[in-house]
Amino acid sequence: xxxxxxxAAQTAAVTxxxxxxxxxxxxxxxxxxxxxxxxxxxxxxGYSFPYTASSILAIYSRLCLPDDSFRAFSxxxxxxxxxxxxxxxxxxxxxxxxxxLFLFQRMRSTGAPPxxxxxxxxxxxxxxxxxxxLGESLHACAxxxxxxxxxxxxxxxxxxxxxxxGFQNDLNRSEEMLSRDFGGGCASKIGILERNISRLSAGAxxxxxxxxLFEEMPERDVVSWNTVIGGDVENGLYVEALRMVMEMISxxxxxxxxxxxxxxxxxxxxxxxxxxxxxxxxxxxxGLDREVFIGSSLIDMYAKxxxxxxxxxxxxxxxxxxxxxxxxxxxxxxxxxxxxxxxxLFREMLAVKLKPxxxxxxxxxxxxxxxxxxxxxxxxxxxxxxxxxxxxxxxQSALVDMYAKxGNICVARRIFxxxxxxxxxxxxxxIMGYALHGPAYEALNLFxxxxxxxxxxxxxxxxxxxxxxxxAGLVDEAQKFFDRMTKDYGITPCLEHYAAVAxxxxxxxxxxxxxxxISKMHIKPTSSVWSILLGACRVYKNAELAEKVAKKIFxxxxxxxxxxxxxSNIYSASGKWKEAADMRMLMRKKGLKKQPACSWIEIKNxxxxxxxxxxxxxxxxxxxEAWEALKDQMKxxxxxxxxxxxLHDVEEEQKIANLCGHSERLAIVFGIISTPPxxxxxxxxxxxxxxxxxxxxxxxxxxxxxxxxVRDFNRFHHFKxxxxxxxxxx
DNA sequence: ATAGGGTTAG
Numbered sequence: 001x002x003x004x005x006x007x008a009a010q011t012a013a014v015t016x017x018x019x020x021x022x023x024x025x026x027x028x029x030x031x032x033x034x035x036x037x038x039x040x041x042x043x044x045x046g047y048s049f050p051y052t053a054s055s056i057l058a059i060y061s062r063l064c065l066p067d068d069s070f071r072a073f074s075x076x077x078x079x080x081x082x083x084x085x086x087x088x089x090x091x092x093x094x095x096x097x098x099x100x101l102f103l104f105q106r107m108r109s110t111g112a113p114p115x116x117x118x119x120x121x122x123x124x125x126x127x128x129x130x131x132x133x134l135g136e137s138l139h140a141c142a143x144x145x146x147x148x149x150x151x152x153x154x155x156x157x158x159x160x161x162x163x164x165x166g167f168q169n170d171l172n173r174s175e176e177m178l179s180r181d182f183g184g185g186c187a188s189k190i191g192i193l194e195r196n197i198s199r200l201s202a203g204a205x206x207x208x209x210x211x212x213l214f215e216e217m218p219e220r221d222v223v224s225w226n227t228v229i230g231g232d233v234e235n236g237l238y239v240e241a242l243r244m245v246m247e248m249i250s251x252x253x254x255x256x257x258x259x260x261x262x263x264x265x266x267x268x269x270x271x272x273x274x275x276x277x278x279x280x281x282x283x284x285x286x287g288l289d290r291e292v293f294i295g296s297s298l299i300d301m302y303a304k305x306x307x308x309x310x311x312x313x314x315x316x317x318x319x320x321x322x323x324x325x326x327x328x329x330x331x332x333x334x335x336x337x338x339x340x341x342x343x344x345l346f347r348e349m350l351a352v353k354l355k356p357x358x359x360x361x362x363x364x365x366x367x368x369x370x371x372x373x374x375x376x377x378x379x380x381x382x383x384x385x386x387x388x389x390x391x392x393x394x395x396q397s398a399l400v401d402m403y404a405k406x407g408n409i410c411v412a413r414r415i416f417x418x419x420x421x422x423x424x425x426x427x428x429x430x431i432m433g434y435a436l437h438g439p440a441y442e443a444l445n446l447f448x449x450x451x452x453x454x455x456x457x458x459x460x461x462x463x464x465x466x467x468x469x470x471x472a473g474l475v476d477e478a479q480k481f482f483d484r485m486t487k488d489y490g491i492t493p494c495l496e497h498y499a500a501v502a503x504x505x506x507x508x509x510x511x512x513x514x515x516x517x518i519s520k521m522h523i524k525p526t527s528s529v530w531s532i533l534l535g536a537c538r539v540y541k542n543a544e545l546a547e548k549v550a551k552k553i554f555x556x557x558x559x560x561x562x563x564x565x566x567x568s569n570i571y572s573a574s575g576k577w578k579e580a581a582d583m584r585m586l587m588r589k590k591g592l593k594k595q596p597a598c599s600w601i602e603i604k605n606x607x608x609x610x611x612x613x614x615x616x617x618x619x620x621x622x623x624x625e626a627w628e629a630l631k632d633q634m635k636x637x638x639x640x641x642x643x644x645x646x647l648h649d650v651e652e653e654q655k656i657a658n659l660c661g662h663s664e665r666l667a668i669v670f671g672i673i674s675t676p677p678x679x680x681x682x683x684x685x686x687x688x689x690x691x692x693x694x695x696x697x698x699x700x701x702x703x704x705x706x707x708x709x710v711r712d713f714n715r716f717h718h719f720k721x722x723x724x725x726x727x728x729x730x
Numbered sequence: 731a732t733a734g735g736g737t738t739a740g
Contacts, residue, residue: 085731089731092731116731117731118731119731120731120732121731121732123732124731124732124733151732152731152732153731153732154732155732155733156731156732156733157732158732158733159732159733162733221732222733223732223733224732224733226733226734227732227733229733230733230734257734257735258733258734259734260734261734261735262733262734262735264735265735292735293734293735294735295735296735296736297734297735297736298735299735299736300735300736322735323736324735324736325735325736326736327735327736327737328735328736329736330736331736331737332736357736357737358737359736359737359738360736360737361737361738362737362738363736363737363738365737365738366738366739392737392738393738394737394738395737395738396738397738397739398737398738398739399738400738400739401738401739423738423739424739425738425739426738426739427739428738428739428740429738429739430739431739432739432740433739458739459740460739460740461739463739463740464739464740467740494740496740
């Protein structure tokens with residue numbers, strides 16, 4: 001028995017050996033890491049043939065297995081050119097770019113020359129790392145070895161310079177770096193180098209350099225053209241990019257799906273849908289419209305041009321939409337305000353077994369933020385954590401924004417504090433969060449920290465900090481920030497900045513000043529800016545100025561509802577019932593209908609919506625019963641109804657009854673009777689909270705001992721203990 | 731061997 005076992009083992013060994021031998025002769029037959037490792041083990045055992053680390057390295061690197069490749073490589077005392085090529089290609093394919101540069105430097109230090117197979121990979125790594133200095137040295141290296149005339153090297157060089165776009169390239173320093181970084185260096189080589197590189201001007205646009213390289217290439221392929229076109233697009237040279245496409249066609253090359261997916265985003269950016277449709281037509285005629293790369297950029301283009309229905313159609317024609325196509329269609333719907341559709345598409349994406357990516361969540365999160373559905377936001381957050389996407393800075397910023405918008409500013413802050421590096425979007429989301437919730441000093445402090453840590457705030461950051469000032473009524477600070485924005489940072493104010501300053505002036509009662517400020521804007525004020533002032537006129541009962549402002553609004557937007565309502569309200573408040581009636585008549589003549597006010601609340605992951613005097617809710621009986629009890633208690637505590645905001649020309653008693661039926665009160669009372677004592681109540685309302693409800697909710701918060709958070713059309717109110725975070729300023 | 735699509739704050 002023992003003898004036969006030995007024999008069997010020997011036969012097995014012979015068989016394995018012969019398999020190993022044949023595998024080495026034809027390494028392309030190895031398709032998995034497991035097979036490669038078994039072969040490696042056989043080689044290490046060193047049967048009858050010599051162990052060749054370089055052949056196993058070639059196999060590992062072809063399978064793109066960097067760890068195994070590194071191990072095999074480390075056993076090669078003096079690597080051959082092909083071994084260097086293997087290990088560097090494998091590192092490049094695995095995205096280990098700094099390793100590529102490190103290995104290349106080591107290779108050069110042994111005196112081994114670069115070759116045309118290797119250099120494109122090194123250039124790719126350099127482009128990925130945006131290393132301008134090394135890039136120039138590599139360029140010098142390519143020239144000194146005569147590799148710059150190689151098609152692939154030339155393409156990779158052009159790509160490198162496109163990626164370095166924004167960098168200051170001082171090409172005259174290359175000589176020094178040639179010898180220092182990559183061991184070039186003899187006099188004749190440097191002569192060639194100088195002659196070649198001096199023709200690339202240091203001060204010119206980076207794309208000019210790319211174009212020179214392009215023109216000097218002895219041969220060009222579609223990739224060469226696509227690279228220059230891509231560089232033009234990346235550097236905002238849209239006209240030039242499109243001219244290149246035409247020229248490419250005129251020399252007899254056909255734009256491929258790379259070319260088209262590079263230029264389609266131009267029309268998204270410019271919002272030029274008719275040109276975009278032309279390109280779409282071209283893709284259909286050439287059978288390219290079913291490719292995912294084309295499809296994704298078309299979906300995005302139509303969405304950015306607000307033709308989201310076209311996006312859906314493009315998606316519908318894709319035979320095999322990949323995760324990116326799904327991301328695009330989700331982004332398309334969310335960007336166009338179709339939040340429920342975005343969420344539905346996400347579920348559909350999961351249902352077809354595609355794995356979501358970090359981008360998926362940064363596209364989708366704003367849907368929860370806009371819908372104020374905290375429970376959905378939390379579900380997505382847990383998905384983010386389980387999927388390991390919580391390290392992505394886009395996702396983190398989107399989460400900060402979502403939690404802030406869904407009313408949970410504390411969690412937003414916790415996520416913000418945990419961010420290892422905060423970009424401008426992260427800072428701005430957090431600042432905007434505080435602006436919406438009330439603690440303006442937190443917003444202002446964060447803005448200062450951001451200036452210290454992140455340098456230059458952009459215009460959105462100023463929108464956020466000005467919003468914080470306006471919500472807190474900080475007139476002087478707002479004006480200071482506005483001045484600093486224009487003077488210190490050279491940012492041209494846009495509509496939102498003007499709106500915020502006009503708002504803060506108006507709220508502070510400086511309505512005439514606000515009028516002057518708006519009149520002096522360097523862009524034409526829109527009806528929305530004037531409407532802000534109109535609102536202030538109503539609060540400060542300045543009917544005269546209100547009429548002047550309303551006239552401007554009606555000229556700009558004759559069919560906007562809000563100014564009609566406000567004017568009617570102003571007239572009612574000053575007892576001008578006839579004017580008020582005329583205004584409402586005018587609205588009827590124009591066919592304008594008031595948007596119904598509604599409020600909603602989430603109870604046990606279900607959303608309950610209420611409109612004013614809503615009797616449709618199954619718990620209506622309980623709600624009125626609880627409200628009556630609450631009302632008595634409120635009266636005892638000193639609550640007096642304020643009917644100033646009630647529009648209708650009716651008796652005082654009826655006005656009070658109207659107030660009591662306001663949708664937010666129904667939602668709050670329903671929240672109180674449906675949750676355990678002490679639970680925070682979160683209600684969302686589609687329009688501004690009225691003065692009386694604001695007072696009433698303060699009383700309610702004290703009586704029931706709960707925090708009540710109401711999100712209205714433009715901010716959050718945290719009611720607690722008879723006070724509100726907005727400081728009665730909203 | 732070289733190139734490409736979708737993302738967050740208002």
